[in-house]
Amino acid sequence: MQMVLEAGVTGDRIIFAHPCKPLSHLQYAQQHQINISTVDTEFELFKLKQHFPNSDDAKICGWPLGKKFGCEAQTDTAALILLARSLQLKIAGTSFHVGCECEDLEAFVRALSTARELYDVGKMLGYDMNFVDIGGGYHGGNNEFFKKIAKTISSSLDLYFGNEPIKCISEPGRYFVEAAFTLVCKITGKREMRNALGQLESIMYFINDGKYGSFIDTGRDFSNVMYFSENHLEQQKYKTTIWGPTCDSTDKIVDNLYLPRLHRGDLLAFPNMGAYTLCLASKFNGIPLPKVVYYQQQN
Known part of the structure; x- marks a missing residue:
């Protein structure tokens, strides 16, 4: 959050997307008016209510990323929406991540189908959940497969949301840097x-x-x-x-x-x-980190 703020981005354009937030980080977000965050358990909703009661919105993370994060959309998410309503917290929309380098195109279809179901649940409860975060993890070194993913996502958005007034964002970090x-x-x-x-x-x-x-x-x-x-x-x-x-x-x-x-x-x-290479590397056993050398490819 600090790096993005220092780059000149205002807090209203930042999403605190980690589902499990230390209190010190939550306080920092509050100080800088970073009002949108992601939750996947009732404990995070209570934490927001207690320590950041004036936050504008919460995104319900409705698609499991392994066993660590996310919630089961069919069994847990509706309960989280109801709890958020009882705590008088606003809900901006849904967020999912099918996993890094996912090659199962149907996973995106299922995720957007679930996002639409939750959108309808929110509507019934009076929420305007028009925010859909489709995650990331896309291949950055396989353009042809990325085109298939993009086509699948676009057609699924048309199928499940049609002309609904949704705002769709993504997290294409891996895509931008993998092949670099x-x-x-x-x-x-x-x-x-x-x-x-x-x-x-x-x-x-x-x-x-x-x-x-x-x-x-x-x-x-x-x-x-x-x-x-x-x-x-x-x-x-x-x-x-x-x-x-x-x-x-x-x-x-x-x-x-x-x-x-x-x-x-x-x-x-x-x-x-x-x-997920040099940024995670250590100097274990005294082995130095690789040097980064820039080069320009000649046509």
Whole structure:
């Protein structure tokens, strides 16, 4: 909130979207007239009533993001709307997030269908819930799939809200930054695994970044890794495991790749490493953070 305010954005354009708010943060929001926030439990509604009674609006988070946040729309959300009404809190609308890099297009359809159901519930109770936050987590390195997501969302908005006077916003942070960075790592060591006949079966490579650094998000797909070598490379590829640089035996990046026989000093490049990488990295074991180098691609 402080960073956005310092960028010149006024409080009435900021949403305090974390469903679980420390009191000190809530007090800061109140001081700067940041009046819209997100709630997903009755405890947050009581917290708003007690510590920020003059807040203008609350968004009911009606789509679960894993098991940590959100509420079950069919069983919990109507009760939250009724509780908000009894506490004399205004409700601006609904908010959902189907999860980062979600490839289930039907998840967006279901979420917007649920948002319309809650919109109608709010109408019956006298609320003008015309605010719909469709979340984020969109792929930033796959434009073709993003077009499919956009088409699905647009058609679902037309289907479920038609000409209703709603205001739709999104949270496309990942989309903007994911493809902005390519991580380049150097192979610092290797181990070749051979069978009883001495035939090479698999190779382990050790590189200068790992899961305590840029690879903290280990659920990524690294099948598009690129490699660069000044040496002649064989055509044959071998089962490959890539390890990070720390002394932690769990510092493994990936073990299901097939790469040619590379050498110490060769480079591995991982595209689409702009989201949830460097911002989460640490210097565990004294390993320095990667340097950021800017370049301009020539046409």
